[in-house]
Amino acid sequence: MAPTVEGPIRARTGGPMKLAIPRGALFGPTLDALDSIGFDTSEMRGDSRSLIFSLDGLTVVTIRPSDVPTYVEAGAADLGITGKDVLLEQRDRVVYEILDLGYGSCRMVLAAREGDESLDESERRLGAMRIATKYPRIAERHFDETGRQAEIIDVKGSVELAPLVGLADGIVDLVATGRTLSENGLEVREEIVTSTARLVANRVSHKLRAAEVDDLVERLRPKGM
């Protein structure tokens, strides 16, 4: 049984700082990073269903990567770890981005079916490309900045399917190894941005718990940076 936190934890002063960490692909490397600076995360690596864990001097809450900015902006967590892709997609969330953690490297790309011409053809004959994505704001911004128009189709899962069945001409998605793309007969056409895990802070916590925040930042800072 994991040492979950009892009782109300709303109070933001005194007590341990709250760190929101992402479930999913960044979860393992994030636990490794916490281990490497002296926290014992073994309880969190089990199959516990708990969402809140108490480490030595730090309360860790585990949430979806895309929820991290929401919790940190509101001050429900003092600090958070999530991908740059999430921060770019939610760029109007007011959180302080204070450290590039270096791990979780991946690329946001425009991809289409191998050898397929429909991106160009739609742009030429229809004036806009049809793009399926889980990142509508990053996609929209990319086409805006490159002076092209796109019809953005917001989907929630398995974006790779969209060009295969004719929902879209291409996709904008996050790629780590590129395996999912190639297994579905897709290829990278353009690289939009690269992403790594970032440490973000609530703006009030960054001021009022400055020493604790700075201490954790220095410990988490990747060596050689």
Added chain:
Amino acid sequence: MRHPIPPGTRDILPDEMRELRELQATLTEVFESRGYGQVATPTLEYDSVLSRGEGRSGVGAYRFFDERGELLALRSDMTIPIARLVASRFADAEPPLRFSYIGNAYRVVRPQRAQVRQFMHAGVELVGAGAPDGTAEVIEVLSAALDAVGLNRAVVGLGDADLYRQLLTELGVDDEPRMRILDRLAMHDLVGLEGEVDRVEGLPPDGRETLLRLPGMRGGAEVLDQARELGGGAVERAAQRLQATYDALVERGVADRVQLDLSLLRDLGYYTGAILEVYDPALGHILGGGGRYDDLLGQFGAPMPAAGFGLYLERVHLAQMEEERISEEETS
């Protein structure tokens, strides 16, 4: 039948209204007792008048045409209307002038973000009193207001709006990278800042060091010594301005409440010199802000130094509730 109201607006019902009224009465008492008489200005003004004060950033205001085709705007803060009022009606009065206000202001919102279009602002403006003593007086009033509404743990962050502008000029950073760097600083994106700074050609290594280390500096008076160690005229001048304000705060006995913060860069275009932010440990959002705007009155033809602060009343109310909840948890 249910009838919708626009997102970002809300109805206030009697229980909340009673508490807000009490909050307003407490603040009015603090302001009036220090000589800050309350004024009210129209919610609607000519856009051409309000936009005189807005500078580069131009907070998103609601604009529309009236029946004669005049372009009107809903005020997006209270400082610009009061600058207009001072220039129109008090241009020959003997400074300093002291005014307070409690009123609604309006800003354009982004959808789906639970942002408010209408918010209640309460604050003061001190016109005709320069730095450092005018700034210190404003902070003293702010501190008294926070105590009076029960936010004894609230902290005032004090920074300098000219620091980075002057530093970038001193380092010879051109317009375009300069804008991008100021943008990253305003967002407090330290990772992006490092990227932008590294893209500047011909930046001396100690200039890079200064730009990257200043935004992390916040704390007591020791912060100014740390900053000075980085060297350079712009940093030295900002440190002197902050030191003078800090000394004036010590004299008034309110320095304990203030956190010196070299990362502050508020997004309103009109600030010069000292800038303020207000935090309470019970709330993750800022409660308000302010600072000096020594050039703003000049935009209205009545050049005078000025400073002020504004508190978001609904957030102050929320912080009061959270503080009560915390002290109940601690005693139970």
